[in-house]
Amino acid sequence: MTATFEAMALAAPLKQVLNELEYITPSPVQAQAIPLLLEGRDLLGCAQTGTGKTASFALPVLHELHTNPKRIGTKQCRCLVLAPTRELAIQVGKSFNTYGQKIRFSQTLIYGGVGQNPQVSAMRRGVDVLVACPGRLLDLIDQGYVDLSGVEFLVLDEVDRMLDMGFLRDVKKILALVPKKKQSLFFSATLAPSIVSLAQTILHNPARVTITPEVTTAERIEQKLCFVDRGNKMYLLQELLEKQSQAKEAKLTIVFGRTKHGSNKIAKALTEAGYEAEAIHGNKSQAQRERALAKFKRGEIPVLVATDVAARGVDVKDVGLVVNYDLPNEPEAYVHRIGRTGRAGAAGLAVSFCAEDEIDFLRDIEKVIKQPIPRDTAQQWHSEALVEKHRSGFKPPKIKQGSGGGGRGRQGGGGGGGGRRQGGGGNSSSQGGGSRTSGAARRRSGSGGGGRSRYSA
Numbered sequence: 255m256t257a258t259f260e261a262m263a264l265a266a267p268l269k270q271v272l273n274e275l276e277y278i279t280p281s282p283v284q285a286q287a288i289p290l291l292l293e294g295r296d297l298l299g300c301a302q303t304g305t306g307k308t309a310s311f312a313l314p315v316l317h318e319l320h321t322n323p324k325r326i327g328t329k330q331c332r333c334l335v336l337a338p339t340r341e342l343a344i345q346v347g348k349s350f351n352t353y354g355q356k357i358r359f360s361q362t363l364i365y366g367g368v369g370q371n372p373q374v375s376a377m378r379r380g381v382d383v384l385v386a387c388p389g390r391l392l393d394l395i396d397q398g399y400v401d402l403s404g405v406e407f408l409v410l411d412e413v414d415r416m417l418d419m420g421f422l423r424d425v426k427k428i429l430a431l432v433p434k435k436k437q438s439l440f441f442s443a444t445l446a447p448s449i450v451s452l453a454q455t456i457l458h459n460p461a462r463v464t465i466t467p468e469v470t471t472a473e474r475i476e477q478k479l480c481f482v483d484r485g486n487k488m489y490l491l492q493e494l495l496e497k498q499s500q501a502k503e504a505k506l507t508i509v510f511g512r513t514k515h516g517s518n519k520i521a522k523a524l525t526e527a528g529y530e531a532e533a534i535h536g537n538k539s540q541a542q543r544e545r546a547l548a549k550f551k552r553g554e555i556p557v558l559v560a561t562d563v564a565a566r567g568v569d570v571k572d573v574g575l576v577v578n579y580d581l582p583n584e585p586e587a588y589v590h591r592i593g594r595t596g597r598a599g600a601a602g603l604a605v606s607f608c609a610e611d612e613i614d615f616l617r618d619i620e621k622v623i624k625q626p627i628p629r630d631t632a633q634q635w636h637s638e639a640l641v642e643k644h645r646s647g648f649k650p651p652k653i654k655q656g657s658g659g660g661g662r663g664r665q666g667g668g669g670g671g672g673g674r675r676q677g678g679g680g681n682s683s684s685q686g687g688g689s690r691t692s693g694a695a696r697r698r699s700g701s702g703g704g705g706r707s708r709y710s711a
């Protein structure tokens with residue numbers, strides 16, 4: 255294993271940038287994956303959230319673009335990166351720009367929810383790196399604006415998501431259009447055995463890199479599980495936010511709801527209680543989504559309420575707290591959601607609420623993470639009755655699948671690809687007063703308690 259980036263066979267301008275970014279030690283996945291990828295191997299890489307998988311695929315690609323520059327055919331790209339959400343595509347594009355700032359290469363993004371013309375004209379001359387969400391990419395291919403026959407590197411970030419039901423059809427169509435001879439780089443923090451087998455049918459003699467396979471959740475994240483009746487969730491959330499507002503660092507909080515509507519309600523209730531919060535989900539316009547995320551990243555709004563559209567890959571440094579207001583019905587999403595904190599070796603706290611109808615979700619999650627989530631029985635809304643129900647094998651009635659970002663479907667997942675269905679962008683509830691006040695979260699005294707059931711989202 256290579257202990258420093260300096261000792262790796264990476265091009266000098268890449269090393270210079272890493273030095274400037276103060277990346278001294280490669281993370282375990284970087285140390286193992288980068289040398290294999292530089293040898294030209296296909297790779298299936300699994301490592302915990304926030305451990306630098308992006309650089310693990312971006313650096314070897316950029317190295318090759320630098321050491322082996324080529325003319326690119328019209329409408330073509332040399333490297334195609336597929337990502338499940340627009341936010342992640344944008345972020346991965348930024349990472350390529352950051353790591354590749356001292357080399358000459360071109361790149362563009364293709365994703366739905368925005369006009370296609372700039373994307374079409376960017377592709378006219380061809381680019382080195384194309385980062386795309388599958389739906390819009392296929393649209394542009396169908397219209398004859400993109401040609402994948404020149405792809406040398408295929409990256410599937412969040413590969414298990416890209417190969418699950420929601421995306422598989424689109425990804426298969428894309429796979430049929432890229433050359434057989436190429437290097438494939440697949441990464442995720444979660445890899446169910448079924449996905450591993452599927453990935454192996456696509457990869458050519460792949461190297462496997464799996465860091466700490468027995469622990470899927472990032473080690474630096476402290477996890478807590480609160481058994482709480484649905485009607486008390488908002489009170490418990492506000493208590494957590496109150497504490498978090500006094501944090502000296504890592505002040506930001508992401509609250510995950512199951513549905514778009516539910517997330518709007520949470521954001522609205524928080525705003526009414528004096529917290530600055532905005533919601534981000536697949537029914538928001540792309541401009542609203544980007545604006546909310548940008549403000550959150552800058553610390554201008556301390557609380558982001560999100561569906562699973564923000565569960566994977568999103569890298570915001572100062573997130574100290576993740577709250578699963580609703581448990582995800584897809585157990586892997588738990589790993590990704592809590593992984594929005596505790597990034598790059600930082601510490602973080604993830605608190606999950608479990609109401610009666612979520613007891614089964616909790617069982618599924620604990621199966622996937624192979625450990626019980628430590629219970630917080632000291633919180634004042636703790637329900638011993640729920641503990642008993644969980645212990646006794648109680649089966650709650652199935653929760654109706656909402657229209658939230660949690661679903662596996664492509665569009666349900668936040669419109670990552672398509673943009674074929676534009677949600678009613680003017681969802682008003684989360685645009686409220688949140689952005690008008692500045693500073694850390696605060697509580698308007700006495701305004702939080704308007705009837706318990708009102709807050710159940």
Ligand SMILES: Nc1ncnc2c1ncn2[C@@H]1O[C@H](COP(=O)(O)OP(=O)(O)OP(=O)(O)O)[C@@H](O)[C@H]1O
Nearest residue numbers: 277279280281303304305306307308443567569598
């Ligand atoms: N070697 C390194 N030294 C210091 N910081 C690093 C290093 N590699 C990556 N980082 C930083 O770590 C953070 C997480 O990286 P990244 O987003 O690539 O994680 P990830 O493994 O893809 O996580 P996820 O599973 O959530 O997508 C980023 O802010 C990145 O800048």
Ligand SMILES: [Mg+2]
Nearest residue numbers: 307308411567
């Ligand atoms: Mg990532």
